[in-house]
Amino acid sequence: MPPHLSPTRTTAALRTSARISVDLLLVLVMTAVALWIVGRMWSVVWPLVVALLLTTLTWPIAAFLRRRGWAPALAASVVTVLFLLVAAGIAALIAVPVASQSGQLTDGVVDGIQKVREWASGPPLNIGDDQITGAFDTAVARIQDSLGSAVTTVVTGVSTVFNGVVTAVLALFLMFFFLKDGPRFLPWLKGQLPGRLSVDVPVVMARSWDTLGSFVRSQAFVGLLDAVFIGLGLWIVGVPLVLPLAVLTFVSAFVPIVGALFAGFVAVLIALVSNGLTDALIVLAIIVAVQQLEGNVFQPMIQSRGLGLHAAVVLLAVTLGGSLAGVVGSLLAVPVAALIAVFWNYLREQLADPSPEPEAQPAAPS
Structure with missing residues (x-):
């Protein structure tokens, strides 16, 4: 016979689930209010x-x-x-x-x-x-x-x-x-905040600044490499507007995944219109090769310490940001996700149990 459910444990589990649900609901409401305030102050x-x-x-x-x-x-x-x-x-x-x-x-x-x-x-x-x-x-x-x-x-x-x-x-x-x-x-902010906030907020903001700087500078360098290699390929094939397309590739690098697809689409379209189908296919092959080189070689080397975000998380963040706020959302999606990860990691550090002290090993008998 299957074991009978314990009324005490069932009631406790329901109460815990209800309390967690209420807490999550409050967090969602506060998040919605914060986003509404940001929207009203967007200018x-x-x-x-x-x-x-x-x-x-x-x-x-x-x-x-x-x-x-x-x-x-x-x-x-x-x-x-x-x-x-x-x-x-x-x-x-x-x-x-x-x-x-x-x-x-x-x-x-x-x-x-x-x-x-x-x-x-x-x-x-x-x-x-x-x-x-x-x-x-x-x-x-x-x-x-x-x-x-x-x-x-x-x-x-x-x-x-x-x-x-x-x-x-x-x-x-x-x-x-x-x-x-x-x-x-x-230092000014630390003197303005009371109690524990004077320690936590400056630490989180300093880490966020480092993460944001790492993201922007690494994306700029990766975009520069993409622009150089793709621009060189377009020049060899004989596609017009090589310099504007290379600049577009560099600027689009700041919108991960979506930006590369957009810049590649524009380059292939111009090659198709000006040079024909064969050169357009060659340009497409060049762009795919450079993007693979970037994803498998450039970024792992340049972003060795990285943002700590999986590629799937980046893709979902860009998609969600684009659906919520268009191009601006796509541009800010990855930095916002990285800053949320910084805050979450710091919160985990503060809530984690301190590591136990290693027990002293008894001395070996002589």
Whole structure:
């Protein structure tokens, strides 16, 4: 006969489950409230986040200058100006080649559409010109009908660009102040917090800063390697816009997994439009080979101490971040996951039982 359930143990288990459920519910409610507050303050939070990411990327240069005896304000000013010059140079490297080769790309797109039309009119599809023309007319009619929404979209786009400019300006000012006064922040914070918080919060923030800096700098170096190797391959194949595509590869490296797929898709598409199917397949093979080299060689070497996140966790974090907040969510997903891991590891350290003292071994008889 199966053993009878103990009423006492069953009641205790139910009470424990109920208590844990209530605790988890409170944690979820507090998390939702915190996210709601962050959303309401996003116009301030987003420039702050961008400034922190830029500061982790540029801090080694500022720290080097400060060790050489430069005043904090002077070092921060020089690094900020250098960053602006580099950003302007990158923008020029993208805009000038694209503008100079825009006509060639337009002709390639037209030729590609014509090839697709010829292919569709032949076997096995056998789509006639009348059907293609009818589909084209329908598409034009829909565009005309949606003219009002198109105007709304343009207005929204102008507003987005304006907000982006404001965010960039605020982020630059904040980056300057972080570079100038950053080392004084934790000592000041320690003096403002009471009791145990004056110890725990600075430790967690220091570890978070180290983790964030490791992530940004390692991603920048990996992105640079990807840009060099993929750009070299595109140049050998003869694909146009090699320099803008290499810069896009570097920038996309800051969005793990998704960024590499996007940059690769753009490179293959331009190769297909400008050079044909054979070169597009060659470019695809080059990108896959470089990405495999990055995942199996570059990142394990560069991120030897890493973030402590499994590849599956990274993929899920990027997917969840993208579904919740689009491109911004994809960009911040991995750093946020890494910071959560830092907090969780510190919490485990504080809640873990102290390791028992090793027992003294009796002396061997002489």
